[in-house]
Amino acid sequence: MGFPCHPPRSRSRRPRPHRASRLPRHAEARVRAREQAPAKVNLFLHVTGRRADGYHLLDSLAVFASLADTLTASPAHALSLAVTGPFADRIGPGEENLVLRAARSLCPNGRGALIALEKRIPVAAGLGGGSSDAAAALRLLSRLWGVPVPSTDAAVRLGADVPVCLAAAPARMLGIGEVVAPAPPLPPGLGMVLANPGLTLATPEVFRARSGPFDAPAEPPPRFPDAAALAAWLRGTRNALEDAAVALCPPVADVLAACAALPGALIARMSGSGPTCFALFATVAEAEAAAASLARAEPHWFIWGGGLYRDRRGGL
Numbered sequence: 001m002g003f004p005c006h007p008p009r010s011r012s013r014r015p016r017p018h019r020a021s022r023l024p025r026h027a028e029a030r031v032r033a034r035e036q037a038p039a040k041v042n043l044f045l046h047v048t049g050r051r052a053d054g055y056h057l058l059d060s061l062a063v064f065a066s067l068a069d070t071l072t073a074s075p076a077h078a079l080s081l082a083v084t085g086p087f088a089d090r091i092g093p094g095e096e097n098l099v100l101r102a103a104r105s106l107c108p109n110g111r112g113a114l115i116a117l118e119k120r121i122p123v124a125a126g127l128g129g130g131s132s133d134a135a136a137a138l139r140l141l142s143r144l145w146g147v148p149v150p151s152t153d154a155a156v157r158l159g160a161d162v163p164v165c166l167a168a169a170p171a172r173m174l175g176i177g178e179v180v181a182p183a184p185p186l187p188p189g190l191g192m193v194l195a196n197p198g199l200t201l202a203t204p205e206v207f208r209a210r211s212g213p214f215d216a217p218a219e220p221p222p223r224f225p226d227a228a229a230l231a232a233w234l235r236g237t238r239n240a241l242e243d244a245a246v247a248l249c250p251p252v253a254d255v256l257a258a259c260a261a262l263p264g265a266l267i268a269r270m271s272g273s274g275p276t277c278f279a280l281f282a283t284v285a286e287a288e289a290a291a292a293s294l295a296r297a298e299p300h301w302f303i304w305g306g307g308l309y310r311d312r313r314g315g316l
């Protein structure tokens with residue numbers, strides 16, 4: 001293909017069965033703790049500068065969709081990970097998995113746990129799935145092992161998205177992601193459609209392909225009275241990685257256009273470094289109906305419609 005975005009690499013020839021019971025049988029009886037790892041969506045993403053080490057300074061409003069991976073853990077002598085779910089074949093259960101990297105960072109001297117990850121968030125998609133899994137592992141294992149959750153400065157070493165994913169609530173991301181600040185209260189009941197063309201984009205490549213001047217920071221108002229006011233304010237912001245993602249992966253433009261054309265869509269934009277795009281709706285019912293019609297039109301895309309994770313007013 002002529003552009004460097006890829007059909008997701010499958011790690012096994014045959015997709016793994018998506019069992020009704022999603023835990024390894026031996027773990028089921030002894031589950032002690034469970035955490036959701038919701039998908040992160042950047043409602044806007046400004047790149048405001050660049051550090052000497054090459055990392056970019058960001059200003060972003062991150063929210064979380066109720067689309068989520070699930071982690072469960074039970075006590076064990078050794079540390080192990082089993083991965084199931086619709087996207088299990090895209091990542092391995094080995095030491096490179098961010099869940100195990102998070103576990104090792106929390107307790108380098110080697111505490112044990114039998115961890116199961118149900119992978120429902122598309123991989124390398126701009127939805128911070130790996131970072132959210134790492135953050136959920138930190139929350140889960142800190143409870144199981146009785147150790148404190150690490151600071152944002154420590155968490156960011158696992159990935160720039162991990163600090164905001166630790167909060168798993170609407171928040172402003174600043175610095176390279178290590179500064180997590182409260183977001184204004186969002187209108188309750190927002191609906192969202194997520195659409196991904198079944199391709200992956202590597203975050204470093206998208207940052208490398210970005211060009212042009214840096215953005216000004218975007219200062220949100222103290223509150224958004226309703227969904228229309230939120231969308232109107234968002235129209236004055238942008239995702240500064242969108243042009244680079246479209247250049248690397250032209251189908252992103254089609255996904256954006258399809259999201260923008262959904263009946264009831266208040267705004268459509270790419271999340272993070274893409275290629276997943278989202279559309280915002282005033283209600284969850286509108287988002288679900290729009291997702292169903294888009295799924296009929298684009299049967300090969302990953303389409304999800306629903307609400308925000310633990311929708312509550314007030315953010316952090």
Ligand SMILES: C[C@@](CO)(OP(=O)(O)O)[C@H](O)COP(=O)(O)OP(=O)(O)OC[C@H]1O[C@@H](n2ccc(N)nc2=O)[C@H](O)[C@@H]1O
Pocket residue numbers: 042045054055056057058060125126127128129131158159160161162175176177203204207271272273274
């Ligand atoms: C772009 C964002 C926006 O929320 O989301 P995703 O598209 O990954 O979901 C994040 O900043 C991504 O966070 P994350 O995916 O954890 O990034 P990391 O693993 O720390 O970094 C991967 C690479 O992206 C680049 N990078 C990342 C973050 C940042 N603030 N500046 C950068 O330049 C660097 O080249 C880095 O080596």
Ligand SMILES: Nc1ncnc2c1ncn2[C@@H]1O[C@H](COP(=O)(O)OP(=O)(O)O)[C@@H](O)[C@H]1O
Pocket residue numbers: 090091096097098099122123124125126127128129130131133134161201203272273274
């Ligand atoms: N638990 C995990 N879930 C998803 N990706 C993971 C995980 N562990 C490691 N990775 C790796 O992290 C990279 C980024 O994945 P992901 O967080 O899904 O991307 P994005 O932030 O763009 O949505 C991928 O190369 C993937 O192989």
